[in-house]
Amino acid sequence: MASMTTLIWASLAVFAICLAGGVALAAVRALAAWRAFKLLRRRVGDALADSSRRLAEMERRLTAAGESAARLDEARRRLQAGLRVATLLAGATGDTRAIYGRIRGLVPRK
Numbered sequence: 001m002a003s004m005t006t007l008i009w010a011s012l013a014v015f016a017i018c019l020a021g022g023v024a025l026a027a028v029r030a031l032a033a034w035r036a037f038k039l040l041r042r043r044v045g046d047a048l049a050d051s052s053r054r055l056a057e058m059e060r061r062l063t064a065a066g067e068s069a070a071r072l073d074e075a076r077r078r079l080q081a082g083l084r085v086a087t088l089l090a091g092a093t094g095d096t097r098a099i100y101g102r103i104r105g106l107v108p109r110k
Helices: 001-107
Strands: none
Touching: none
16 A cells, blocks of 8 residues: 555656646746737837838928929929910011011112
8 A cells, every 4th residue: 555655646746747847838938928929019119100200201201292393383384474475575576577677678788
């Protein structure tokens, strides 16, 4: 009977050692998982902050581009008006030269 009691105590000791080892392994893995989760959360937060900053910069640039486009459109309209005036003046100059040429043709030369 003494050997049976010894076997029971030995098996209980092996069970306790295995249980303690399993709990220790689970605790180490849980700690590693927690650290990985915290790192992931920090990196996701940093990535979201960076994305928000980039989006704000893009919004600012798009607003500036819209304003530039409006200024360019206004400058284009002014240029078109100036070109119409220049075309009119060029036509008038041509007419004036033609009239001057006819008058000059009427005046006798020496």
